[in-house]
Amino acid sequence: MATMVAAGEARPAVQLEITSLLSRLETSGCRFNRNGVWHTAxxxxxxxxxxxxxIEDRTTLVSTEQFIELAGSKSSFSGKPYLVQCGNAAAQPSAVWLTAQLHSLRAASKRP
Incomplete structure (x- = not known):
């Protein structure tokens, strides 16, 4: 598990990635399954x-991957993994979808 530090907002670079990742989710048109119920993006x-x-009230996120692990991958209540389904594709664990989107964001930011 990623190292945790004192509570507070994540570093600006991590905040930017999380904001961008959540924006991608919101505009994806995908469905999001939480505890057996489908929700809009x-x-x-x-x-x-x-x-x-x-989470930020309790610790400071040191990476976007830590955000995915702690917030984006499963229900804190039931422990069930979240799922993402885009179009007619099979549903996949949200951690897989979010991580792929994060890699895409990082690759795009490195392009000239």
């Missing part, structure tokens, strides 16, 4: 923002 973003604020 906009609802998913709202939920993950709530979890982000909860």
């Amino acid at each position: 906009s609802e998913a973003k709202s939920h993950l923002l709530t979890k982000l604020h909860y």
Whole structure:
């Protein structure tokens, strides 16, 4: 598990990545499954923002991967993994989808 530090907002670079990642989710048109119920991508973003604020009240995120692990991958209540389904594609664990989107964001930021 990633190292945790004192509570507070993440570094600006991590904040920017999380914001960009959640924006991608919101505009993806995908569905988000939480505890067996499908939600819109906009609802998913709202939920993950709530979890982000909860986490930031307790620790400081040191990476976007840590955000995915602690907030974006499973229910804190039930422990069930979140799922993302885009179009007719099979649902996949949200951690896989979010990590792929993060890699895409990072690759895009390195392009000239």
